[in-house]
Amino acid sequence: MENILKAEHVSREFLIGDGSIVHALTDINLEVNEGELVCLRGRSGSGKTTLINILGALDRQNSGNVIFCGEDIGALSDIARDKLRREKLAFVFQSVALISTMTALENVEFSLRLAGHPISGRTKRAKECLTRVGLGKRMDHRPGELSGGEQQRVAIARAVASKPKIIFADEPTAALDSTTGTAVLALFRELVHDDGITVVMTTHDEAMMQLADVVYSLEDGEIVNITRNDIPL
Ligand SMILES: Nc1ncnc2c1ncn2[C@@H]1O[C@H](COP(=O)(O)OP(=O)(O)O)[C@@H](O)[C@H]1O
Ligand SMILES: [Mg+2]
Helix, strand or coil: CCEEEEEEEEEEEEECCCCCEEEEEEEEEEEEECCCEEEEECCCCCCHHHHHHHHCCCCCCCEEEEEECCEEHHHCCHHHHHHHHHHHEEEECCCCCCCCCCCHHHHHHHHHHHCCCCHHHHHHHHHHHHHHCCCCCCCCCCHHHCCHHHHHHHHHHHHHHCCCCEEEEECCCCCCCHHHHHHHHHHHHHHHHHHCCCEEEEECCHHHHHCCCEEEEEECCEEEEEEECCCCC
């Protein structure tokens, strides 16, 4: 299986107001293979968000390397990193960041436009992705007319639409009730299996960890355990 993302000895410190230093991540080493669902677990404050933001080129480490498709992305300029994020990566956050004045369809079309997808195929691709996440009949609804779970599905449709190499999801189910959260997880699992998508997500949800191919456990900014699950197809 091809390795598409790698962290090598990644550390991140934050200087806080009183002049002291918080070691958010210390010597993190991990690998993400194409077509896998990788989960970062750990208590609040263990470093999950800091790590996923560095892996997704939203933040920079203080030391160590992040290698994406063979390229050291820490060495890239901010502009090159913006382009990389736009064209190759996608993000799903805990609080669904949809544009409230746009319908579900328009939200997905708009993100395709930002990703540089040619205008001609945008509507078709957006409809295809919304259908894929089970929202074929809700495409003309605005976020306010959709449930939390449905909004998160729109965010997932938006993330998959531009065919990113990796989708990063930071606690995508944390704001959902457990039934809805499990359904959203099952959808991620399905996308990974059926469509060959690669997903890196954070969670403290046990159900989610069982659906992951690999689970990295974080404690105080360090990886303390790696578990590989054998997920039946
Ligand atoms: N911008 C920041 N400035 C200062 N400290 C931060 C910042 N971001 C995160 N931290 C600290 O780094 C540690 C890890 O935080 P975070 O990655 O958000 O953990 P998690 O997502 O697992 O809850 C915490 O101690 C947090 O307070
Ligand atoms: Mg977090």
